[in-house]
Amino acid sequence: MTKARASQINLAATPYYHCVSRCVRRSYLCGYDAQSQKSYEHRRAWIETRLLALAKAFCIDICAYAIMSNHYHVVLHINANAAQSLTNIGVIERWLAFHQAPALIQRFHQGESLSHSERKACFRIIENWRERLMSVSWFMKLLNQYISTQANREDQCSGHFWEGRFKSQALLDEKALAAAMAYVDLNPVRAGLTKRPKQANYTSIKKRVESLKQNKATQAGLFPFVGNPRKSMPDGIPFRLMDYLALVEWTCDQGQNANSLPRPHLLTQLNISRETWLSTCSHLEGGNIVGSLSSVQGVLPTFGLQRMTGIML
Numbered sequence: 001m002t003k004a005r006a007s008q009i010n011l012a013a014t015p016y017y018h019c020v021s022r023c024v025r026r027s028y029l030c031g032y033d034a035q036s037q038k039s040y041e042h043r044r045a046w047i048e049t050r051l052l053a054l055a056k057a058f059c060i061d062i063c064a065y066a067i068m069s070n071h072y073h074v075v076l077h078i079n080a081n082a083a084q085s086l087t088n089i090g091v092i093e094r095w096l097a098f099h100q101a102p103a104l105i106q107r108f109h110q111g112e113s114l115s116h117s118e119r120k121a122c123f124r125i126i127e128n129w130r131e132r133l134m135s136v137s138w139f140m141k142l143l144n145q146y147i148s149t150q151a152n153r154e155d156q157c158s159g160h161f162w163e164g165r166f167k168s169q170a171l172l173d174e175k176a177l178a179a180a181m182a183y184v185d186l187n188p189v190r191a192g193l194t195k196r197p198k199q200a201n202y203t204s205i206k207k208r209v210e211s212l213k214q215n216k217a218t219q220a221g222l223f224p225f226v227g228n229p230r231k232s233m234p235d236g237i238p239f240r241l242m243d244y245l246a247l248v249e250w251t252c253d254q255g256q257n258a259n260s261l262p263r264p265h266l267l268t269q270l271n272i273s274r275e276t277w278l279s280t281c282s283h284l285e286g287g288n289i290v291g292s293l294s295s296v297q298g299v300l301p302t303f304g305l306q307r308m309t310g311i312m313l
Helices: 042-057 078-084 088-095 103-109 115-130 134-157 172-184 205-213 241-253 265-272 274-282 293-299
Strands: 016-022 060-067 069-078 167-171 289-291
Touching: 016 134, 016 172, 042 060, 042 134, 060 172, 060 205, 060 293, 069 134, 069 172, 078 115, 088 115, 103 115, 103 172, 103 293, 167 172, 172 241, 172 265, 172 274, 172 289, 205 241, 241 274, 289 293
Parallel strands: 167 289
Antiparallel strands: 016 069, 016 167, 060 069
C-alpha cells in the first residue's frame, strides 16, 4: 500500500532526504531511445538547470544529484531556519519566481493600502507559501511538472512522463547522509557510463570538482561542505569535501586493489565497516529510512512505525 508523503517526510526526524523519480515504464526519455533511435540526452540538462533554479528559490538545499537516462536521484536538505528567517516580502519574491501572484498579493507587494481583513488574508497566504518553500513535495512537483510539460511539447504528445510518485528516503544521521550522497554520485559508474564518478555529466560531484578547479568559493549552487562537526557549526554538510571525494574514489576502486588501498579517513570518522559501507552504497534504495540502529529506533514513533524498517548502518 502506498504511504502518505507526510508519513515519509518529517522535519522532526531529519532534514535530509534522498529522492528518486523515474520515467514512466523506465523508458529512456532522457537518453538514447533505441526503439525510436532518437537521443533525448539534452533533457538531462533541462533537469539539472531546473533543479538548481528551484534550489535558489526554495529553502531546500541540494547535497547531491545524478541525472540518468531514465531517472534521477537527488539528496535534499530542508532548511527550516532559512524559511523562518525570510521576511514576508522575501517569501513572496521567492514563491513568485515560479508562480503568478494573486491580485491581493500584488497590491500588498506594491505597498498599497489594505484593509485589516485583506492584510490578514495576505499573511495567511504568505505563511502557506513559507511552508511550501520548505516542502519536498512541492519542490519535486515543480521540477517534474516542468520537465514533463517541456518534453510533451517537444514530442507533440500528451500523457505521463514520470512514474506517478517520486520515492523518498529519510536520512537520519551523518552515516546515512554520506552513504546516500555516495550512492547518488556513484550511480553513473554502476550504470557503466563512466569509470570515474567525477567525470560523469549532470552530477553534483562533477559540479563540485569543477568548482574546485576554478577556485570558486561557492560549490556551484550546492549545499556546501563545512568541515567536521564543531561548536558554532555553519549550515552545510558536516564533512570535509576532500575527505568525501577521497571516500567516493576509494569506493569506486573497491574490487580491483581493495586490499592495498588505505581506509579513507571519513569512513573511520563515521565508524562504518568496509563491508557495511560497500553494501549500503550498492543497495541503498531498500526501505524508506536509512540510518544507524539507534537512529532508526529513535524515530519510529515520529514516523508512526512500530518496528524497524529500511537500511541499517
